[in-house]
Amino acid sequence: MPAKTFLRALLIAPSAAFSSRWADTALLLFRLHLGLSIAIGAGWAKLVGLYTATEAAKLAGAVPAPPDWFVQQVAGLGFTQPSPYLWAWLACWGEFAGGLLLALGLLTRWSALQLAFQFFVVAFLWYEAPEPLLGMYYQQLLFWSFGLVAVLGSGRYSLDHWLSQKRLPRVPRVALAGALLLALLTAPVAAQAPATVAMRELAGLARPWQGSLTYLDYQTKRPVTLPTVLNGMQSAPRELVLDFIYQEPEGGQVKGYDKLQLSADGRRIIWDGTPMQVISRQREADRTLVLVLEGPGQDDNRACLIRRTLRLGTRQLSVVKEVKYADSAAFLTRNTYRFTQGAPSAATGADIKSAK
Incomplete structure (x- = not known):
């Protein structure tokens, strides 16, 4: 069978019924369990942070x-x-919308195919020691289950089969499927349009600032505050260098710097070697820029x-730096810089040590 014909049969052809209604009933129960469990237990649970039934109160006002x-x-x-x-x-x-469509038997093959791709990534790329075919872990079982439904279709007891019996013209049916799939894929993108920032908005960093650094000492578990001077400068069209001078309690000074590199599209900043995504950008009533960046690091x-x-x-x-470890439920404040605009101070000779 030519590849084009196979893909057409896989994704567009109406869902056929089995010769036995018992087989169709079994497939219905399989679809209901597979679709609802992945929609509620995986997709919706991630979207609203619902982990146990006792946390149902989170659903009120959840974003x-x-x-x-x-x-x-x-x-x-x-x-x-x-x-x-x-x-x-x-x-x-x-996971959420695809699981619901799978349970309803609507756009079944499309839904199963994208879920099979997701669990292929999880079962064979993310899993620490993947064992194709032989491995007894549920991610691989879900991959094969979604793959099976993508090939078999939804069976007799499904919306796909019901629509196929209505003798709808092929082109409108395909157009409807395409429109629904497009809506599914673009809804989250529209809901979370990427935030951006322009270099001119960050130009205010390239000035002298005076203030303090408060950081959490991991050994004593206590906050430590150091008087700090910041001298910012623009070193390239999309690059800033922040020079810090810290006054130590013993009287010496420590010098460090951060380099900020803004991407051409304004969506990412490499901050001191860590690629970070612009999560949100806002302007307050007094025109203060509030920028939230996130990215994986150490x-x-x-x-x-x-x-x-x-x-x-x-x-x-x-500037507030927070970190969240994989085994943590919340962010931990690592350090906080607070400055007001002021003149730079001099730092000389042996008192200055390189630090990060």
Whole structure:
């Protein structure tokens, strides 16, 4: 059978019924379990952060969005272009909407095919020691299950089969399927349009600032505050260098710097070597820029999701760095810079040591 004919039969042809109604009933029960379990237990659970039945109160006022740990996991698999957040959205909504469509038996083959792709990635790329065919882990079982439904179709007891019996013209039916699929794929993108920032908005960093750094000492578990001077400068058309001078309690000074590189589309900033996505950008009433960045990185020699929140006003500047480890449920504040605009101070000779 030519490949074109096979794909047409797989994705467009109406769903046929089995010769036995018992077989169709078994397929219906299989579809209901497979579709509803993945829609509610995986897709919707991720979107609203619902992990147990006792957390049902979260559903009130919940804003569906992929959790940070899942975004980090997606980024770790290499799905970073144009954004790991976008891929996480598509995966979550693919599980939720695709599972519901699978249970209803509507666009069954399309839904099963995209879910099979998702679990192919999970079963054979994400899984630490994949064992094709022989491995007894549920991710691989789900991959083969979705693949089976993609080939078999939905059976007699499904909306696909009912629509096929209505003798609808082929072109409108295909157009309807395409429109529904397009709506499914574009809904999460429209709901989470990528935020961007322009270099001119960050130009205020390229000035002298005076203030402090407060950081969490991991040994004592106590916050430490150091007087700090920041001298910012623009070193390239889309690059900023932030020079810091820290005043130590013993009287010496420590010098460090961060380099910020803005992508051409304004969606990403490489901050001190860590690629970070622009998650949100807002302007407050006093024109203060509030920028939230997130990206996978390292902290305390551990993999984590890093979040930086920058607030840049005409005379006030703050940068908060938070980290979230894979085994943590919430972000931990790592350090906070607070500055007001001021003149740079001099630092000389042996008092200055290189630090990060």
